[in-house]
Amino acid sequence: MTSPARLRGLARHDLGLYVAAAGASVVGALLVWSATVRTAGSAYLVRHLVTAAVGLAVAVLVSRAGRAAVRGGAPWAWLLGVLLLLLVPTPLGATVNGSRSWIPLVAGFTLQPAEPAKVGLVLALAALLAARVDRGEDPGARQVLLAVVVVAVPATLVLAQPDLGTALVLVVTGVAVLVVGGLRLRWVAALALAAVGLVVAALTTPLLSDYQRARLSTFLDPTADPQGAGYQVSQVRLAIGGGGLWGQGYMAGPRTQGGFVPFQLNDFVFSVAGEELGFVGAAGLLLLLAVLVLRVLVVAARAQDAFGRLVGVGVAAWLAVQVLENVGMNLGLLPVTGLPLPFVSYGGSSMLASWLAVGLVDATHAGTGR
Secondary structure (H helix, E strand, O other): OOOHHHHHHHHOOOHHHHHHHHHHHHHHHHHHHHHHHHHHOOHHHHHHHHHHHHHHHHHHHHHHHOHHHHHHOHHHHHHHHHHHHHHOOOOOOEEEOOEEEEEEOOOOOEEOOHHHHHHHHHHHHHHHHHHHHHOOOOOOHHHHHHHHHHHHHHHHHHHOOOOHHHHHHHHHHHHHHHHHOOOOHHHHHHHHHHHHHHHHHHHHOOOOOHHHHHHHHHHHOOOOOOOOOOHHHHHHHHHHHHHOOOOOOOOOOHHHHHOOOOOOOOOOHHHHHHHHHHHHHHHHHHHHHHHHHHHHHHHHHOOOOHHHHHHHHHHHHHHHHHHHHHHHHHOOOOOOOOOOOOOOOOOHHHHHHHHHHHHHHHHOOHHHOO
């Protein structure tokens, strides 16, 4: 029989949050398996499931640490993220697909510092603004300027890799936390102009690599270079379009199983869902991710203090923007930016950071009592 103490322990956690995240991870494992089974057997499936299991364990451990511990560690989390980003341009970093965004570890594992930087950004902004929000005060000029630094430092380091997509996720996440934290309209307008300026600078200066510039130009006209830069966009569209309403069948997608779609286990895993599960299956996956984001907001609304609410809003914005960017580039509605689909795409850094975010949100749950 389950003891009362064990039941009280379970009550500290928001099970709906974990179920939604676990569901997305399992769907992702099935899609990754289908995308790689003919070339690598079950190797990627096993690594995906192991990473998800480790992420779940980390989330539970972090959630049980409680609000006070999470809030106290916020500045250190931000600092760690920045320090890791500073290591990327050094000889310790590695270039993959035109972006120097990785740090090789051991046994073939790599770390993408932009992922822990997202966690640090959310925590640092929430800690910076929470005290004034709890007092019913709007952020003052000092808090706003500090918040701009908290966002600008990691966003600039990520943009310099160059990784425009992740930089936009950081900026939008930061703005969302600031707006919920009571940022006045004039500050919102100023930050929006700064964000537009950042994008313009990235597009009009040598900051972006030739590879990434080709991705952006391909978005405007995928047929201009169908065997070059436009190849992956064209293949993704054909795969999703070929799925129709009900799909070609699991592990039966011609383009998925033929290996025609590049990066179909990570950046373009949504194309596997579109081709093999059809519109119904792909829409179901999006619904599951939407439920996860909404659950994060529900937990945030129940938080006992402003810190918990702001963490929840930051995580929800992070996940929602990344889903929109990833699905948008799969559908040809947005330029290809190389962002993974949270909990679904293959990739240890993204999976662990996403699960860590779930644990941080759960730590703010009113049931923790700490």
